Amino acid sequence: MMVDFTSIKRKLNQGINLFLRAEIKRRTPLLSMVGKRIAHEGDKTSYETIGKEEKHMEYQKAESSFSLTRDELGKMTFAEILKKVEGAAEDMARQMEGGAFQTISKEVEKVGNTIEGNPPFSPAALLKGLEMMDIDFDDARDKPQLPTIFIHPSQWEKIKEQDARMTEEERREFERNQKEILDRKYAQYVERESKRKLVD
Amino acid sequence: MLKEKAKENWWTSLLRRLNRKTPRPAVESIAGSNPFLERTIEHWLGSVNELGYQLPFCQLLLSEGFTVIHNSKQNAFEQGKDIIAIAPDGVPCGFQLKGNNIPNKRWRDEVKGEIEALRDLTIVHPSINKSARHHSYLVTNGELEDTVRFEIENLNGGKWKDAPLLVVTYGELLERFIRISGGFAPQKIKDYKSFLDLYFSDGRELVDEKEFSEFITDILRLDDDRLSKEERKRSISAGVLFTGYLISIFKKQENQVSILQTLSLLSAHILAVAERYKLSEKYWLDSFCIVWNEMMLAGEHLQSEINTDGLANVANSMFDGDLGIYRKNLAVSHLLAYKTAQLIEGDPRWKDIVNDAFFLKLKDSLKVWGEAALFPFILVFFLTKKVAEEGKLAGDWYEPIYAAIKLILQFNGRRSETGMVSPYYGIETIIKRRFGLLEDPIDENFSGQSFLLGSLIDILARNGKRNELEAFWREITYITQASFIPEETWEHFLWRSDKGENKSIYPKQTQSWGELVREANRTNLEQVPTVIQNHPYFLPFFLLTYPHRITSNYSKFLADKIDKSV
Numbered sequence: 181m182m183v184d185f186t187s188i189k190r191k192l193n194q195g196i197n198l199f200l201r202a203e204i205k206r207r208t209p210l211l212s213m214v215g216k217r218i219a220h221e222g223d224k225t226s227y228e229t230i231g232k233e234e235k236h237m238e239y240q241k242a243e244s245s246f247s248l249t250r251d252e253l254g255k256m257t258f259a260e261i262l263k264k265v266e267g268a269a270e271d272m273a274r275q276m277e278g279g280a281f282q283t284i285s286k287e288v289e290k291v292g293n294t295i296e297g298n299p300p301f302s303p304a305a306l307l308k309g310l311e312m313m314d315i316d317f318d319d320a321r322d323k324p325q326l327p328t329i330f331i332h333p334s335q336w337e338k339i340k341e342q343d344a345r346m347t348e349e350e351r352r353e354f355e356r357n358q359k360e361i362l363d364r365k366y367a368q369y370v371e372r373e374s375k376r377k378l379v380d
Numbered sequence: 381m382l383k384e385k386a387k388e389n390w391w392t393s394l395l396r397r398l399n400r401k402t403p404r405p406a407v408e409s410i411a412g413s414n415p416f417l418e419r420t421i422e423h424w425l426g427s428v429n430e431l432g433y434q435l436p437f438c439q440l441l442l443s444e445g446f447t448v449i450h451n452s453k454q455n456a457f458e459q460g461k462d463i464i465a466i467a468p469d470g471v472p473c474g475f476q477l478k479g480n481n482i483p484n485k486r487w488r489d490e491v492k493g494e495i496e497a498l499r500d501l502t503i504v505h506p507s508i509n510k511s512a513r514h515h516s517y518l519v520t521n522g523e524l525e526d527t528v529r530f531e532i533e534n535l536n537g538g539k540w541k542d543a544p545l546l547v548v549t550y551g552e553l554l555e556r557f558i559r560i561s562g563g564f565a566p567q568k569i570k571d572y573k574s575f576l577d578l579y580f581s582d583g584r585e586l587v588d589e590k591e592f593s594e595f596i597t598d599i600l601r602l603d604d605d606r607l608s609k610e611e612r613k614r615s616i617s618a619g620v621l622f623t624g625y626l627i628s629i630f631k632k633q634e635n636q637v638s639i640l641q642t643l644s645l646l647s648a649h650i651l652a653v654a655e656r657y658k659l660s661e662k663y664w665l666d667s668f669c670i671v672w673n674e675m676m677l678a679g680e681h682l683q684s685e686i687n688t689d690g691l692a693n694v695a696n697s698m699f700d701g702d703l704g705i706y707r708k709n710l711a712v713s714h715l716l717a718y719k720t721a722q723l724i725e726g727d728p729r730w731k732d733i734v735n736d737a738f739f740l741k742l743k744d745s746l747k748v749w750g751e752a753a754l755f756p757f758i759l760v761f762f763l764t765k766k767v768a769e770e771g772k773l774a775g776d777w778y779e780p781i782y783a784a785i786k787l788i789l790q791f792n793g794r795r796s797e798t799g800m801v802s803p804y805y806g807i808e809t810i811i812k813r814r815f816g817l818l819e820d821p822i823d824e825n826f827s828g829q830s831f832l833l834g835s836l837i838d839i840l841a842r843n844g845k846r847n848e849l850e851a852f853w854r855e856i857t858y859i860t861q862a863s864f865i866p867e868e869t870w871e872h873f874l875w876r877s878d879k880g881e882n883k884s885i886y887p888k889q890t891q892s893w894g895e896l897v898r899e900a901n902r903t904n905l906e907q908v909p910t911v912i913q914n915h916p917y918f919l920p921f922f923l924l925t926y927p928h929r930i931t932s933n934y935s936k937f938l939a940d941k942i943d944k945s946v
Contacts (some may be wrong), residue, residue, distance in 0.1 A: 194820070217825070220804045221864060225884075376889045
């Protein structure tokens with residue numbers, strides 16, 4: 181075996197792992213928004229919902245690989261390796277983010293929290309969605325913690341067009357309805373919060 | 381066989397006259413053994429003082445069939461005897477341990493008087509018949525100067541004829557250590573490398589818990605289910621011996637925290653063997669007890685260091701403006717575990733730190749660097765409450781618990797962004813993160829969860845603090861209580877367990893106080909390893925060293941034991 185620079189290679193490998201993680205994070209907006217927890221040991225994970233229902237979480241594997249020919253091994257530059265790693269990150273991010281959306285969809289279906297008929301996105305559908313969910317506030321009516329909407333870029337273009345077509349009257353109507361919903365949601369929030377207490 | 385070649389000759393005589401160190405007697409290798417291991421043991425034995433080889437020597441005696449009944453280096457009880465043991469033939473034996481060579485002057489000024497006490501004073505111990513004549517041993521990891529040797533020989537032939545002094549010097553000691561270590565030496569080259577890495581690491585630092593755990597798991601052959609019970613006993617002996625060699629690096633630096641940390645890891649792994657293979661105590665308790673004794677000695681030294689302004693004099697480099705507080709934190713945390721262990725054991729000295737002056741020292745030392753750092757808050761509470769119950773302390777002794785809850789609500793509550801790190805991250809990781817020295821950044825969010833909150837809630841509920849808890853309850857309901865439950869009880873003692881469940885539980889939003897109090901007073905003993913139930917005094921050190929094992933159930937068990945302690 182020819183003399184080698186194994187410790188430098190180990191450091192480079194560490195760097196590549198960090199790069200891979202950063203690239204996956206960049207490509208998984210949903211997962212990056214929620215708190216990330218690491219299972220440092222064990223083979224199972226369970227959690228209780230706020231409704232005290234125990235749920236077991238299945239681990240899902242996300243993996244990707246790339247292969248190099250013997251010829252490539254000696255010729256690839258570090259920049260080219262990073263390009264390959266980017267591809268693997270894209271692949272893994274798709275699996276992870278897709279898996280997350282699938283899990284959410286399954287859970288949402290299970291509790292019936294979907295809008296009937298699956299209508300196309302519209303201001304009315306948006307208000308209907310708001311109406312169906314619990315909304316938290318940061319202790320004040322003017323501080324609602326509104327949900328984040330995930331949409332496909334092509335849908336986003338349609339929404340922008342729809343928004344541009346709205347008349348002033350429609351816009352005022354939408355805002356009035358939204359305010360009414362949030363008023364109700366705030367009242368529900370206050371009631372929910374009043375239940376966070378010790379009783380006899 | 382090993383053979384001493386230490387008689388004075390022209391060369392050693394010349395060296396001595398030139399005031400150079402006398403070379404150690406060479407040893408011939410034991411056939412079939414590991415020469416690297418032998419050289420390491422040789423290096424170890426040649427570089428420690430008597431405190432450095434006391435623990436391995438006790439284990440050596442146990443392995444040779446002695447029963448060790450007393451082991452101390454600073455107790456008035458000593459009567460010239462550091463170790464009292466009963467030989468396999470039933471004869472009581474007293475051992476006086478010395479470090480390094482014993483030249484004539486040292487013999488006259490220091491050793492001879494102690495040897496006379498060792499020989500002449502009857503062993504007073506409940507396990508020993510007062511009328512039985514004991515054997516007296518002078519043990520040193522050095523050599524006796526010829527004049528000393530001649531004097532002992534003369535005394536043994538005359539004045540001491542009825543009970544001659546037996547002498548064990550370097551060569552014999554080395555041979556016995558090598559013989560006893562050889563059978564359970566590290567099995568793989570990788571593990572031998574780990575041993576050397578640990579042995580040659582910086583004795584001023586903490587031990588690498590992961591590396592030590594892997595090493596000791598191998599020495600104890602924890603995963604080898606083919607061993608007989610006698611072989612298990614021998615593997616435990618080897619574990620104690622090898623750890624004894626390793627902690628000598630900390631002893632040289634008087635680094636009591638790392639001695640306690642390493643011995644806690646060793647003890648936990650011995651308990652893992654005992655629990656996993658359902659060993660009766662005759663196979664492991666003697667070894668466990670000498671380790672425990674060593675931990676108590678380290679605790680005593682730590683207390684003495686802190687009492688003599690050790691915390692105030694912590695700074696030894698320009699970085700201690702930032703790092704000193706972490707060092708103090710480790711020292712005080714281990715002292716608290718030591719005192720709580722004494723309390724559970726029923727040792728009345730547990731309360732000798734619980735006074736106002738000590739709490740002033742504490743105030744500046746309990747830095748919260750992560751959730752693991754909150755466990756000492758619980759220990760402070762247990763100790764002060766116990767003293768307060770005796771009417772000897774004024775003030776609100778629940779303050780540490782309130783403070784810990786407030787910190788969790790502030791840093792891990794609904795408005796937090798990243799949160800206080802979980803007990804899976806140690807103090808060194810946190811210091812490295814603070815100064816940007818982490819190679820692998822912490823890529824985890826701790827907001828909205830806590831490993832310690834459940835324990836703190838239970839303490840308040842057990843003590844009827846409804847109003848105080850009520851004030852926190854709304855914010856508490858936003859935080860999931862996290863824990864890890866290993867699949868089997870022996871796996872609690874593993875540094876990381878492959879099998880087990882990570883659990884997250886939300887507290888009830890509307891919680892019945894009565895139900896909370898009932899739950900807080902109910903300990904699930906199925907989740908507490910039998911060996912811990914039988915030896916609960918180890919629990920404070922175990923949870924301090926393994927903060928990721930802290931659960932509400934363990935805290936309740938600890939509280940039960942403290943409540944019942946006298």
